[in-house]
Amino acid sequence: MSENAFVDLRSDTVTKPTPAMRRAMAEAEVGDDVHGEDPTVNRLQERAAEIFGKEAALFVPSGTMGNTIAVKLHTRHGEEVICEARSHVYNYELAMMAWFAGCLARPVKAEDGILRWRDIEPHIQPLSVHWARTGLIALENTHNMAGGRVMPKEVLDEICDHAHERGLKVHLDGARIFNAATYLGSSVRELCAKVDTVMFCLSKGLGAPVGSMLVGPADLIAQARLYRKRLGGAMRQVGVLAAAGLIALEEMPKRLHEDHANARLLAEGLAQIPGLRIDPSKVETNILILDVSGLGLTPDEVSRELKARGVLAGGVSATEIRMVTHLDVDRAGCLRAIEAMRRVAAAALEAKHLLGVTPA
Ligand code: TLP
Numbered sequence: 103m104s105e106n107a108f109v110d111l112r113s114d115t116v117t118k119p120t121p122a123m124r125r126a127m128a129e130a131e132v133g134d135d136v137h138g139e140d141p142t143v144n145r146l147q148e149r150a151a152e153i154f155g156k157e158a159a160l161f162v163p164s165g166t167m168g169n170t171i172a173v174k175l176h177t178r179h180g181e182e183v184i185c186e187a188r189s190h191v192y193n194y195e196l197a198m199m200a201w202f203a204g205c206l207a208r209p210v211k212a213e214d215g216i217l218r219w220r221d222i223e224p225h226i227q228p229l230s231v232h233w234a235r236t237g238l239i240a241l242e243n244t245h246n247m248a249g250g251r252v253m254p255k256e257v258l259d260e261i262c263d264h265a266h267e268r269g270l271k272v273h274l275d276g277a278r279i280f281n282a283a284t285y286l287g288s289s290v291r292e293l294c295a296k297v298d299t300v301m302f303c304l305s306k307g308l309g310a311p312v313g314s315m316l317v318g319p320a321d322l323i324a325q326a327r328l329y330r331k332r333l334g335g336a337m338r339q340v341g342v343l344a345a346a347g348l349i350a351l352e353e354m355p356k357r358l359h360e361d362h363a364n365a366r367l368l369a370e371g372l373a374q375i376p377g378l379r380i381d382p383s384k385v386e387t388n389i390l391i392l393d394v395s396g397l398g399l400t401p402d403e404v405s406r407e408l409k410a411r412g413v414l415a416g417g418v419s420a421t422e423i424r425m426v427t428h429l430d431v432d433r434a435g436c437l438r439a440i441e442a443m444r445r446v447a448a449a450a451l452e453a454k455h456l457l458g459v460t461p462a
Contacts, residue, residue, distance in 0.1 A: 114428035123346035132341035142341030158323035168301030179204030181237030187211040215248020250389030262296035308350035371440030397450040411442035
């Protein structure tokens with residue numbers, strides 16, 4: 103990375119395709135995927151199904167579309183979807199489950215974002231004179247806005263077992279499921295063995311420029327293909343994108359541990375800075391969420407100051423900013439980010455002192 107380039111920690115969505123991806127894209131064999139004739143897309147779908155140990159997979163343009171289709175597949179209009187209160191499907195998809203599937207989210211808050219069966223069970227409802235029926239449980243692993251926390255396999259399995267006993271399906275928003283598997287030293291196949299459908303992103307930590315996959319039973323994926331068309335997501339010679347996706351899927355999971363180590367390094371450095379609050383032991387994967395309220399600045403003000411010092415990060419609440427490590431940020435970039443934050447914090451605390459306010 104050049105000295106003058108920004109250290110971009112806003113998200114792992116900002117990664118640029120690698121040279122190998124660009125070459126594969128240029129050379130991709132293509133066909134009309136609406137007719138199922140794109141060999142590169144077909145290979146990507148087959149490999150995704152194989153790697154996850156499910157019957158079939160569908161290439162979709164975005165994670166949001168994958169989740170949207172999954173909610174629609176498992177529910178009927180007027181049902182509820184149980185999800186964690188900070189989940190992406192509830193907070194960051196423009197009320198898509200209401201708009202497309204006619205469902206209401208039933209958000210349940212969980213410590214560290216990790217829902218357990220005991221949190222979910224009291225919210226399961228049969229259809230009654232007042233209540234809407236629970237149609238689906240939607241989980242997220244890793245949990246983005248809980249700071250990339252990992253849901254352990256036993257927790258996921260327990261939810262699936264109980265849900266299935268009750269006749270309920272479980273969809274997993276596994277946008278970053280490879281990060282979860284890396285942290286647990288497990289495979290995505292093992293981790294997702296009991297969920298009914300899983301969406302994962304090729305375009306985040308795995309570095310592809312575009313694309314996500316929805317994986318599950320063949321009959322549901324066939325139905326998903328029709329919903330994708332309705333949403334305008336059926337594409338034509340899309341093998342040019344799937345070619346990058348194949349490299350993302352086959353090669354990139356191997357390096358995610360580097361992003362995790364960089365996030366931990368970042369968290370440990372930031373934890374030393376007066377006015378900031380973060381517990382590095384809770385940084386399990388590539389996301390960290392930092393409380394900056396002790397500086398007497400808003401997250402937007404901190405982001406502006408960081409940007410002036412060559413570091414990009416974004417606010418995620420009234421008091422917190424999020425930093426995400428990825429392919430295009432190395433250890434040196436993380437050290438630069440710590441130094442930039444040290445200066446921002448020192449200037450903020452100095453200003454607070456001059457105004458006669460005691461630093462937190
Ligand atoms: N997350 C983005 C933003 O939308 C917040 C990010 O920068 O982290 N599930 C999860 C858990 C996600 O984090 C995201 C994107 C999605 C789904 C949606 O994926 P896309 O952006 O491909 O629609």
